[in-house]
Amino acid sequence: MRIKVKLFARLRELAATGEVDMDVSPGLTAGGLTAMLKEKLPRLGKSLDSAAVAVNGENAQSGVTLKAGDEVAFLPPFSGG
């Protein structure tokens, strides 16, 4: 199934892209996707570990199961204001 990965700030720069479309197996969790991304883009490394995950714009736990068409965002620690 297809999902969309969004990357912001440090992660976006390290990946040299803010969006990646990925083909993944049904049943994949957000945590599983994190592990996949680390293999696909090893330079994201530690920055990915400290990132929060949002699925379709809502905060999500790493155990959540992804669905086809989901937009999964990786969010480094916030620094607004």
Add this chain to the structure above:
Amino acid sequence: MFIEITDRPITPERTMDVSSSVRRDAHGAVVTFNGVIRDHSEGRKVISMEYEAFREMAEKKLRELLEEIKVRWGIEDVAIVHRVGKLEIGETAVVIAVAASHRKTAFEACQYAIDRLKQIVPIWKKEVFEGGEGWV
């Protein structure tokens, strides 16, 4: 009650407009906070800041923040405008205006708004300083 994420400068005039927009005749206090770009950070000379937002989620989180203030203090006259893009020293990154019958509530709610914004709203800044740059 409104929130906005904008790539246009938050000028002193805009700050006044935001502040005026929350005032009602029943209010005795309007507290306005401006977060501005300072010229130093951890001993480095800062040149500029670049703000980035996950806009859809940031807007949603800012609305949640207004709802939290409504529940906790019973006030709805709150406005938050956050800038994105490249900002120079002295420019406003965020303006928060809170109006209430009494100053204690207005101060408290405004302080809460900026503290909470930093916790829950997906916005990031990259510091450009003399000799380099880095995500804060």
